[in-house]
Amino acid sequence: MKGPDLSVELAGLKLRNPVMPASGCFGFGREYAKYYPLNQLGAVVVKAVTRLPRQGNPTPRVAEVTGGMLNAIGLANPGLEAVLNHELPWLAKQDVPVIVNVAGAAVEEYVEVARSIADSGLAAAIELNVSCPNVKAGGISFGVDPGVLKNLVAEVKQVCRIPLFVKLTPNVTDIRELALAAQAGGADGLSLINTLIGMKIDLNSRRPVLANKIGGLSGPAVKPVAVRMVYETAQVVDIPIIGMGGIATGADAVEFIMAGASAVMVGTANFTNPLACPNIIAEIRDFMLENGIKSLDEIRGCAL
Amino acid sequence: MKGPDLSVELAGLKLRNPVMPASGCFGFGREYAKYYPLNQLGAVVVKAVTRLPRQGNPTPRVAEVTGGMLNAIGLANPGLEAVLNHELPWLAKQDVPVIVNVAGAAVEEYVEVARSIADSGLAAAIELNVSCPNVKAGGISFGVDPGVLKNLVAEVKQVCRIPLFVKLTPNVTDIRELALAAQAGGADGLSLINTLIGMKIDLNSRRPVLANKIGGLSGPAVKPVAVRMVYETAQVVDIPIIGMGGIATGADAVEFIMAGASAVMVGTANFTNPLACPNIIAEIRDFMLENGIKSLDEIRGCAL
Amino acid sequence: MLLKIKENNQIAQNVWEITLAGQFPYESVQPGQFIMVRIGRGSEHVLRRPISIAAVTEERLTIVLRVVGEGTKWLSKQSVGEQLDVLGPLGRGFPLPPSNAKVLVVGGGIGSPPLYLLSSKLQALTPDLDLVLGFRTKSECFWTDRFSQLGNLVITTDDGSAGRAGNVLDAVEGMLQSGHKWDYVYACGPQPMLRALQQYFSETAVQGYVSLEERMACGVGACYGCVCRTKDDAFSKRICADGPVFDWNEVIL
Amino acid sequence: MLLKIKENNQIAQNVWEITLAGQFPYESVQPGQFIMVRIGRGSEHVLRRPISIAAVTEERLTIVLRVVGEGTKWLSKQSVGEQLDVLGPLGRGFPLPPSNAKVLVVGGGIGSPPLYLLSSKLQALTPDLDLVLGFRTKSECFWTDRFSQLGNLVITTDDGSAGRAGNVLDAVEGMLQSGHKWDYVYACGPQPMLRALQQYFSETAVQGYVSLEERMACGVGACYGCVCRTKDDAFSKRICADGPVFDWNEVIL
């Protein structure tokens, strides 16, 4: 008997299954490759890449909160050149599609990094991280103004020969507006959600725990917000959605798929359990078997 | 030896301590009066009141999520007249300031309800719930557009002879903009945060758990977002802030005070433990004793 | 209130019986009332779970629960000697009938437990108590011995693996046809079962009380989470505080 | 990996010693390596806690922890027989010195545990191991008997309630003045202590290794949460994967 079919097609990318690690929670794959072969994953998504190496924020950069964590890594990464020369060639040998998360402080930086990554032939797709502060626009994030976002996506799209996903920030009044702007700019798909902005104060020092004061909230605590945003977005866009935010089990992943996601990403759960992604894949398969679901198309968006 | 002083002054209101139940989580006080005398509280905050009685949304109206809950009560309440005739007179005998949460579908409704409540002499203050959909503006909430919000607050302020608090929704891109708009409209103080919008899908029925599909997320899961918003708002406004979102312990309450809140409200925690409010008050007192803090002024906003 | 677990045993497929002891107003419990039980020891679970009081003695409380989700699973795994944090007794129970009234008690599945406490009170009042309990299948039946000591017990299972095949309404009809007559019907179980009973007796003078279920947050009447529709369509009733037991003429099922 | 708790005992004020057994690559453990321990059994705690390996035998792992927050409190309350979910051994441990080198080991408070495993390895390599362990006060001292079997142990307490009054640096200075000489210094403890040692020996040829601490998320090098500043100011090192042990010439403390 043939088992259930977990494969998904995502803006032309054919993935073995819908489960990918979320950017920033999986480095460039090397660490988790010690725990399982990366080709078990739908794709590998790497840490945000900027043009130059970035040290990131001072420490502490992470803190635990109820059902989640805060991070203020600050886009620490070895920079475009090192990624092109050291990380992507290594990943190319792992027999798994690679999605490169791209960040920048100005449109030109996004464009340059995206073009170089796309042209290298080493990535299957690009994911634009638009939560970054727009230096030229006084530090407001690229992801909160529909006009700014549409323009950024359009500029990057012009130089990007591979599928372009836009990763939306949830810290907005209406996610649909931003989703439509990204689609209008030419995005091939959307990833949501990035982290909610949060803070934790240490009662002993009477100061914020994170050196950066504020940080991004992720983990199970944000799941209801993430599911809602995927659901709302799926109702208005035509491009595929990659859902994430608090996924830790196969049931969580199925919930996002029922809300309209074509695939999912898993962030914080990798820290709780390095085998989170393979476990989630197995649990999705079990759920499909138990419920007689042959293909994920049968349940995608069924709660809409 | 004199114990620590928990009293706070809030826009002219003198409260015994900074702890109040949050609107919608304490009915009109009668139920919890069976567990402890209400005059142990800083104030009692009642369920949202609208001009006419409201049945609210179909059930299920509540669901549990990790570290929190979703609710879609839909402003069910017995209406202005019943509140004026039955609830407030009873509360007036409990020796505790009463804050009435006011909701509406149009500016006129807010104005009428607020005026009647203020004129009754039975309430110490009004809290405007601006998360309600603005029927005339196509259902967009009053709390997401600075201009709309400022106008609403100004209209209500004109008829409101008692302190006016504005309760902000966190489902916005920049809480500071809305906080400043409410202040510009004449608010005497701000309450934040109301619930984040979320959703949960039931894997068996493959449908949203709540009949209303989306609902408001509250409880410990939202605390980091709430602390951050209080912190951000405290940096820009001159009026006092009542902080809330996930407070379940004295330590949680102190965290909000350190972030700049003058007082706090406790919602979901009442459901977990009907004695949550008195316990939190005792725990704040213990914290002050252990740390040699004589008045909350010493730590208010110290993390800013 | 913290109550200590004295016993926690599986009594049927997915069904556990837990007996609790400790400070509790045992004497004041009315049949049909429930407790709200706290789940877990951290802040992952913020809502208590409503569970009916199934039996009560001078110093013990017994609940019976079916494992359906995280909370009931957690409860089923607590060891003897551990403490549960409970609120209660909550809600309004079943109003008792006058002496010598003819009474039928109808339970569906996990709706039966509160009917045990009810029936043990009814036994003293009514000489000839009729009891119909429906289950899906034999492996899910529980407490049939205990119930059979309180009256004339008819068991039904959907698949006929125990008792009479069919649902409780089939059994009730059969009993009526064979001459049973009742002044009062008390029921607890799935909403479709309650609705069927309500409709079945709607043209009769039989007085009925049904115990309803809804997802609850506070359990004490403060949050307006658990309302049900009433016939006068006034401000809806809260199941936790105005119920869970309602006159079946009052509610729309 | 699931390891079973064989012992869990309080050994000093707020300090617990836990011994674990089960499948684990015991032989491969280097002194200075750590494990990441999962906290709780639900989803309230998403981050594991880093705890150093204090001792290891062919089939047992021992950790020593101070209760400072929710996670360590939870660990201190776990019963013998329960299982802990651990990852490890993680990180890079202390490089061992050549045979017969003169070695000083310095520990501050809860920084001492990994130095026990280190010292037990050093004992075989170096004839005359000097050990200085600092604590705040007598009630917080632990494992002094065990450490004293591995070398010349000097204890310091801030308040003089046990051993020498003062901090570890005072003791180290005193030993130098009385003629001790070292080729290698190994240290673990609060950052100010490590910094003081680094500065104190900065103009000397003494080779030093320090074990650092930072809040961690992944513990395996994937999240860039736990970086420290290095002197060449290149892309910062991750304490979990590139450390926790660093050459003291390499890092800015």
Ligand SMILES: Cc1cc2nc3c(=O)[nH]c(=O)nc-3n(C[C@H](O)[C@H](O)[C@H](O)COP(=O)(O)OP(=O)(O)OC[C@H]3O[C@@H](n4cnc5c(N)ncnc54)[C@H](O)[C@@H]3O)c2cc1C
């Ligand atoms: C007045 C009353 C009395 C009850 N008595 C009993 C009893 O004696 N024995 C028994 O086994 N069950 C009883 N129930 C049902 C019981 O409350 C639910 O099965 C239980 O809450 C499920 O919790 P969970 O965490 O296992 O499920 P989950 O689905 O994980 O629960 C998630 C949330 O939904 C709520 N929920 C889920 N199903 C129900 C339901 N059917 N009714 C109400 N809330 C629900 C839970 O309380 C919780 O808040 C009663 C319900 C009510 C309202």
Ligand SMILES: Cc1cc2nc3c(=O)[nH]c(=O)nc-3n(C[C@H](O)[C@H](O)[C@H](O)COP(=O)(O)OP(=O)(O)OC[C@H]3O[C@@H](n4cnc5c(N)ncnc54)[C@H](O)[C@@H]3O)c2cc1C
């Ligand atoms: C490599 C390494 C080895 C360690 N070895 C030991 C040891 O052997 N024994 C011991 O008692 N402690 C050790 N610690 C410190 C220990 O990790 C913290 O005390 C512990 O994580 C606190 O957790 P908590 O939940 O009790 O405190 P909380 O303050 O509630 O923890 C909240 C979060 O902050 C983190 N955190 C808090 N304090 C620290 C800290 N000092 N260092 C790192 N993270 C922290 C926690 O891991 C958690 O993510 C070590 C730390 C590191 C980095």
Ligand SMILES: Cc1cc2nc3c(=O)[nH]c(=O)nc-3n(C[C@H](O)[C@H](O)[C@H](O)COP(=O)(O)O)c2cc1C
């Ligand atoms: C430590 C950490 C680092 C992250 N770094 C990035 C990043 O570089 N780029 C990005 O787009 N998102 C980043 N994210 C956000 C995640 O990719 C993801 O959107 C978010 O964590 C929600 O998913 P989760 O709840 O499964 O963690 C980071 C998250 C964490 C926790």
Ligand SMILES: Cc1cc2nc3c(=O)[nH]c(=O)nc-3n(C[C@H](O)[C@H](O)[C@H](O)COP(=O)(O)O)c2cc1C
């Ligand atoms: C069941 C429920 C009903 C609520 N009803 C109202 C309401 O009527 N008016 C209002 O302003 N806020 C309402 N809220 C929001 C709370 O007052 C509070 O802002 C929110 O729950 C966050 O606090 P918490 O995490 O302590 O619950 C309600 C919240 C809950 C859980």
Ligand code: FES
């Ligand atoms: S559960 Fe809150 S009113 Fe019934």
Ligand code: FES
């Ligand atoms: S904790 Fe993630 S890199 Fe060190």
